[in-house]
Amino acid sequence: MSTTLSPDRTSLLSESSAAVVRATAGVVAEHAEQITARFYPSMFAAHPELLRTFNQANQATGEQPRALAASVVAYAVQLIDPAAPSFAHVMRRIAHKHVSLGIRPEQYTIVGRHLLGAVGDVLGDAVTPQVAAAWDEVYWLFATQLVAEEARLYAAAGIDPAQPTRPYRVVRRAQETSDVVSLVLEPADGGPLPRIxxxxxxxxxxDLPDGERQPRQYTVSSTRQGTRLQITVRRVRGTGGAPDGRVSGFLHDRVAVGDLLDVSAPAGDFVVEDSASPLLLASAGAGITTVLPIVEHIARTQPQRPVVVAHADRAAADHALRETVLHAGRELDDFTSHTWYEQLDPADTTSREGFMDLSDVPLPEGVQVFTCGPLPFMRHVRATLLARGVPAERIRYEVFGPDLWAQDVPDTPVG
Ligand SMILES: Cc1cc2nc3c(=O)[nH]c(=O)nc-3n(C[C@H](O)[C@H](O)[C@H](O)COP(=O)(O)OP(=O)(O)OC[C@H]3O[C@@H](n4cnc5c(N)ncnc54)[C@H](O)[C@@H]3O)c2cc1C
Ligand code: HEM
Structure with missing residues (x-):
């Protein structure tokens, strides 16, 4: 991996700032969510154009402010504690997300101003000039590393961050289940697909009907056709009085064949390396979208590599891409599939009832795990596999939202 992600952390922070950060990290951590909850409204008030870059649902639910708070605290801790776990995977995840949204170096000044302003507002008199200077240094170290990593990713993919998207035409829609649709997209400029x-x-x-513009991330669920990419979208319903999902609803109800969508270049580090290790792909619900492209890829490039897929869903009727995954799996020499449904059809004798339970599923020696689904699901998968002796560093995960995993599982090195 890039050297920008693994510098000698202990020497990064000046000695005077390190002492201040050591003395104040506790109080900043304690107030971190209060700080980020204040930071975003102040930044959006000064820069309303950023409302179109940030996912507004993640603001409403507080997930993005929590993710930002956790990342800044974790970054500061690893600067002052050489024994802290590696931060490289967090840095990598943020950089990929930023690149998919076209974040530019000059925007770090805006975020810095409002974030450090919020620190002052929340902590008040505790923020002496020395404290302000120390945290300013932490922010800019973090920012500089992200900018460097993002510049590397932009350059590698040939992306101009001022123009991070291309128009794609919807060439096909496939209703996978009652609430999952696949959209097949082709670059409208006639150019080739980027490397995915x-x-x-x-x-x-x-561009939503109310005039707002919003981005969302969707896994490229298939790249079988070399000139087209596919995304597979589960309709999100609001529960307990919360609104229905805006973009998934729009893609389901309003987007037709022939329409254009603005789509970024591919990003994300939840990717399988070309090694010989057997794979376990453990998914739930919409997480299946990560399984199909991986199985297709292994079938194309390493058909002898053992693959076990395990999927949990509400019912067989909700299990999107099931047949397509099985079809791709048939091209592998050693492919096994397991399914769990909360509501099991009595006629289904091959699936199991209830939540996924990997405690007795045969696993090949040296298995490498990729898991994607809701956080509680992934925590359960991880706990079961750790108990079975799978080393933590062999378990990778993808969160379909701001990554809040590390808050509860600080020892999760992935990458
Ligand atoms: C890396 C990544 C890959 C992903 N891949 C896929 C994929 O392949 N397929 C897929 O279907 N999804 C995927 N997602 C999820 C996707 O990006 C969207 O988050 C999802 O489609 C929901 O978006 P939405 O606009 O429909 O819902 P949103 O409008 O974003 O709503 C999301 C949730 O927030 C709640 N909410 C919104 N506003 C409020 C409020 N004011 N108060 C309380 N609650 C509120 C909603 O009720 C809903 O539960 C992925 C996400 C990531 C980060
Ligand atoms: C040092 C500075 C920064 C830090 C520490 C930081 C941190 C983060 C984190 C932790 C995430 C969530 C990643 C995930 O798990 O998916 C994120 C997402 C994001 N960041 Fe940053 N960021 C910084 C600077 C910026 C800047 C300058 C911008 C541009 C204005 C920006 C815009 C975004 C956007 C739009 C998202 C996605 C938000 C969402 O989906 O809700 N960030 N960032």
Whole structure:
């Protein structure tokens, strides 16, 4: 991986700032969510154009402010504690997300101003000039590393961050289940598809009927056809009085064959390396979208590599892409599939009832795990596999939202 992600952390922060950060990290951590909850409204008030870059649902639910708070605290801790776990995977995830949204170096000044302003507002008199200077240094170290990594990703993919999307035409729609639709997209400029590594996502920007523009990420669920990419979207329903999902609803109800969508270049580091290790792909619900491209890729490039897929869903009727995954799996020499349904059809004798339970599923020696689904699901998968002796570093995960995993599982090195 890039050297920008693994510098000698202990020497990064000046000695005077390190002492201040050591003394104040606790109080900043304690107030971090209060700080980021204040930061975003102040930044959006000064720069309303950014409302079109940030996912507004993640603001409403507080997930993005929590993810930002957690990342800044974790970054500061690893600067002052050489024994802290590696931060490289967090940095990589943020950089990929930023690149898919066209974040530019000059925007770090805006975020810095409002974030450090919020630190001052929340902590008040505790923020002496020395404290402000120390946290300013932490912010800019973090920012500089992200800018460097993002510049590397932009350059490698040939992306101009001022123009991060291309128009794609919807050439086909396939209703996979009652609430899942696949959209097959082709670059409208007639150019070739960018390089897509199986497991990566694109950001799709849509102009909603109320005039707002919003991005969302969707995994490239298939790249079987070399000139087209496919995304597979589960309709999100609001529960407990929350609104229905805006972009998934729009893609389901309003987007027709022939329409254009603004789509970013592929991003994301949830990707399988070309090694010989057997794979376990454990998914739930919409997480199946990461499984199909990986199985297709292995079938194309390493058909002898053992693959076990395990999927959990509400019912067989909700299990999107099931047949397509099985079809691709038939091209592998050693492919096994397991399914769990909360509501099991009595006639289905091959699936199991209830939540996924990997405690007795035969696993090949040296298995490498890729899991994608809701956080509680992935935590359960991880706990079961750790108990079975699968090393933590062999378990990779993808969160379909701001990554809040590390808050509860700080020892999760992935990457
Ligand atoms: C890397 C990545 C890959 C992904 N891949 C896929 C994929 O392949 N397929 C797929 O279907 N999805 C995928 N997603 C999820 C996708 O990006 C969207 O998050 C999903 O489609 C929901 O978007 P939405 O606009 O429909 O819902 P949103 O409008 O974003 O709503 C999301 C949730 O927030 C709640 N909410 C919104 N506003 C409020 C409020 N004011 N108060 C309380 N609650 C509120 C909603 O009720 C809903 O539950 C992926 C996400 C990531 C990060
Ligand atoms: C040091 C500075 C920054 C840090 C530490 C940071 C951190 C983060 C984190 C932790 C995430 C969530 C990643 C995930 O798990 O998916 C994120 C997403 C994001 N960041 Fe940054 N970021 C910084 C700078 C910026 C800047 C300058 C911008 C541009 C204005 C920006 C825009 C975004 C957007 C739009 C998202 C996606 C939000 C969402 O989907 O809700 N960030 N960032």
């Amino acid at each position: 590594v199986p497991g990566q996502y694109v950001s799709v920007f849509v």
